[in-house]
Amino acid sequence: MEREQLIVKVCGMRDAANIESVAKLGVDMIGLIFCRTSPRYVSMVDSLAGFMPNYTVNQLKEMKNPSKSTDIKVAPKRVGVFIDEMPQTIITHVYNYRLDYVQLHGYENRIMIENLRRTIEPDIRRNVKFIKTLHVSTLEDVEEYKDYEGAVDMFLFDTSCRLGGGSGQKFNWDLLKQYSGETPFLLSGGIGPEDVDNIKNFNHPRFIGVDLNSRFEIKPALKNIDLLQEFIQSLRK
Incomplete structure (x- = not known):
């Protein structure tokens, strides 16, 4: 049975033009990091400067004037990354x-997640989904999924590191053979341009996509479009 097309999430983005260029590559998710200690932190200053392309406006313009197409067929989903942030x-x-x-990237517990979901849905925003990051260096780290199974829509398995992410380091993917949960997951942690074959050969019934970040950067928060394009084309052919 042929595997469905893998989700591609590009995390740690901030620059408006760079975001729009990445969106044109057909990625599925754009990750925005709202953690002040991250070099990829998205601040209100960035927002006031219009850092996020307004895809709705672009799509309306395209309908009115097809000759000036944005080349964005489907706008990527927006993922907000938070580390032990206050619910409000x-x-x-x-x-x-x-x-x-x-995306909850810290040590958030199940009760907090369930309460947050109830608060957001449906009054704040409908159909918001939750991703829980699990930081992996041992089999015991993988087993932590049991604390969140049924409370989140997706897991993201990342390398355990002092920085909390964006380290460019991989963990042992073989540890995920022991993951027996029902929740689908993204693979993260130091994935680079050379990993296409490894990803294609990685088999798990709940594996649905990859999370890309530092290995595709010119500098923090600015992605190399050529590297991403080559990687995505190779992954999906």
Whole structure:
């Protein structure tokens, strides 16, 4: 049975032109990091400067004037990444940035996630989905999924590191053979241009996509479009 096309999430974005260029590559998700300690932090200053392309406006323009197409067939989903943030701050960002996904990248517990979902849905924003990052270095780290199974829509398995992410380091993917949960997951942690074959050969019934970040950067928060394009084309052919 042929595997469905893998999801491609590009995380740690901030520059408007760069975001629009990445969107044209057909990626599925754009990750916006709202953690102040990250070099890829998205601040209100960036927002006021119009850092996020307004895809709705672009699509309306395209319908009125097809000759000036934006080349964005489907706008990527917006993922807000938070690390142990206050629930009210997350709710505010979901509303202000029209987030489609909330990625909880710290030590958030199940009760907090369930309460947050109830608060957001449906009054703040409908159909917001939740991703829980699990930081992996041992089999015990993988087993932590049991604390969140049924409370989130997706897991993201990342390398355990002091920085909390964006380290460019891989973990042992073989550890995920022991993952027996029902929740689908994205693979993250140091994935680079040379990993296409490894990803294609990685088999797990719940594996649905990859999360890309530092290995495709010119500098923090600015992605190399050529590298991404080559990687995505190779992954999907």
